[in-house]
Amino acid sequence: MPTVDVPIYPRPFFCAVLKTLPPLMITPASRILGTGHYLPSIVRTNLDLERMVETSDEWIRERTGIRERRIAPEGIVTSDMATAAAKSALEAAELKPSDIDMILVGTVTPDMPMPATAVYVQQKLGAGSCPAMDLSAACAGFIFGLSIADQFIRSGTMKNILVIGVELLSRVVNWEDRTTCVLFGDGAGAVILGPAGGATTTDGKPRGVLSTKIQSDGALAQSLMIPGGGSVTPMSLEALELKRHKVHMKGQDIFKVAVKNLYSATKEALDLTGMTADQVDWICPHQANLRIIDFAATRLGVPKEKVLINIDRVGNTSSASIPILLDESIRSGKVHAGDTVAMCALGAGISWGGAIIRL
Numbered sequence: 250m251p252t253v254d255v256p257i258y259p260r261p262f263f264c265a266v267l268k269t270l271p272p273l274m275i276t277p278a279s280r281i282l283g284t285g286h287y288l289p290s291i292v293r294t295n296l297d298l299e300r301m302v303e304t305s306d307e308w309i310r311e312r313t314g315i316r317e318r319r320i321a322p323e324g325i326v327t328s329d330m331a332t333a334a335a336k337s338a339l340e341a342a343e344l345k346p347s348d349i350d351m352i353l354v355g356t357v358t359p360d361m362p363m364p365a366t367a368v369y370v371q372q373k374l375g376a377g378s379c380p381a382m383d384l385s386a387a388c389a390g391f392i393f394g395l396s397i398a399d400q401f402i403r404s405g406t407m408k409n410i411l412v413i414g415v416e417l418l419s420r421v422v423n424w425e426d427r428t429t430c431v432l433f434g435d436g437a438g439a440v441i442l443g444p445a446g447g448a449t450t451t452d453g454k455p456r457g458v459l460s461t462k463i464q465s466d467g468a469l470a471q472s473l474m475i476p477g478g479g480s481v482t483p484m485s486l487e488a489l490e491l492k493r494h495k496v497h498m499k500g501q502d503i504f505k506v507a508v509k510n511l512y513s514a515t516k517e518a519l520d521l522t523g524m525t526a527d528q529v530d531w532i533c534p535h536q537a538n539l540r541i542i543d544f545a546a547t548r549l550g551v552p553k554e555k556v557l558i559n560i561d562r563v564g565n566t567s568s569a570s571i572p573i574l575l576d577e578s579i580r581s582g583k584v585h586a587g588d589t590v591a592m593c594a595l596g597a598g599i600s601w602g603g604a605i606i607r608l
């Protein structure tokens with residue numbers, strides 16, 4: 250059999266060649282048509298927490314950047330918050346519930362284990378019989394949903410997909426554990442993803458989802474979990490007494506991996522587009538801890554003014570974090586149509602991801 254000699258070029262050679270090429274011409278399949286969010290009205294401040302556990306406003310602000318968080322009142326459930334955010338996103342997209350072809354809900358605090366929270370959202374919106382499902386990727390749930398929705402639109406199977414990130418963490422947080430209860434808050438964010446349809450900015454750049462990159466590493470599953478209520482530790486009186494139905498976290502383990510992976514997620518998503526960090530207008534990171542965000546942004550070489558932040562007012566709302574921040578930033582007039590936004594998130598699993606979009 251004849252053989253062909255294939256030259257083996259060293260990696261630096263390829264990198265040098267790649268740098269001489271113009272940015273990739275990306276043709277986005279999908280585009281964000283509208284965004285919305287919902288935050289419950291109850292504000293729980295650090296001073297409120299000082300009265301509940303041994304902590305201080307100073308410690309929480311310095312170690313996390315959080316001043317206050319929102320708490321859902323009794324009677325409000327996860328699907329209520331998700332539906333409110335979805336209605337607002339539909340209105341912004343000028344679409345009706347019957348226009349939705351699929352509903353994806355990222356959440357680790359569903360209405361109940363079965364059925365999916367997404368079907369309650371479907372029912373409350375009055376959307377037709379489109380597929381509706383939940384995604385469990387914790388704080389990365391929204392990026393996972395966006396990536397999956399983009400693939401369905403790219404394949405031509407679906408047109409308009411409602412992607413929601415929603416959490417009612419106050420019901421699964423142990424309010425006696427100061428290492429976790431100070432971090433989390435409740436809320437919902439939603440986007441409608443639809444066909445990009447060749448839309449461009451005024452200077453001719455394609456608008457839409459330019460890239461997504463999602464990853465998981467089960468080796469770190471023990472770092473952040475709600476260990477009870479599943480097949481490992483079914484609901485029992487003993488499990489309840491041991492608070493196995495509450496959030497358990499090894500904070501420092503998550504901190505270290507979050508700094509590393511938020512950087513790599515953004516970098517890898519950028520590499521897929523041929524862009525560099527200085528070419529994006531905004532970084533819209535998951536709001537887990539201001540110090541994590543600062544470290545990751547510094548490593549990316551992005552100045553503070555380009556980093557969107559609302560952790561001081563809402564805390565860590567897990568999968569809802571990015572879509573709430575994005576919608577707030579658009580509605581406040583800070584972020585505009587045509588802006589390029591890099592999103593990145595990491596959470597339990599661990600699961601993480603990045604996405605580059607041009608609005």
Ligand SMILES: CC(C)(COP(=O)(O)OP(=O)(O)OC[C@H]1O[C@@H](n2cnc3c(N)ncnc32)[C@H](O)[C@@H]1OP(=O)(O)O)[C@@H](O)C(=O)NCCC(=O)NCCS
Pocket residue numbers: 303304305308309312313388427428429431473498500501503504507537538565595596597
């Ligand atoms: C949880 C987190 C804020 C803790 O901050 P930290 O700087 O790592 O603090 P440490 O865990 O080293 O604890 C330092 C001290 O503060 C204490 N402490 C912890 N929580 C406290 C609180 N709420 N108030 C006051 N003191 C607190 C600790 O007990 C410890 O005391 P010790 O030194 O006497 O043992 C930080 O690790 C973090 O943000 N991790 C990532 C969490 C995360 O993002 N989770 C969600 C994933 S999306």
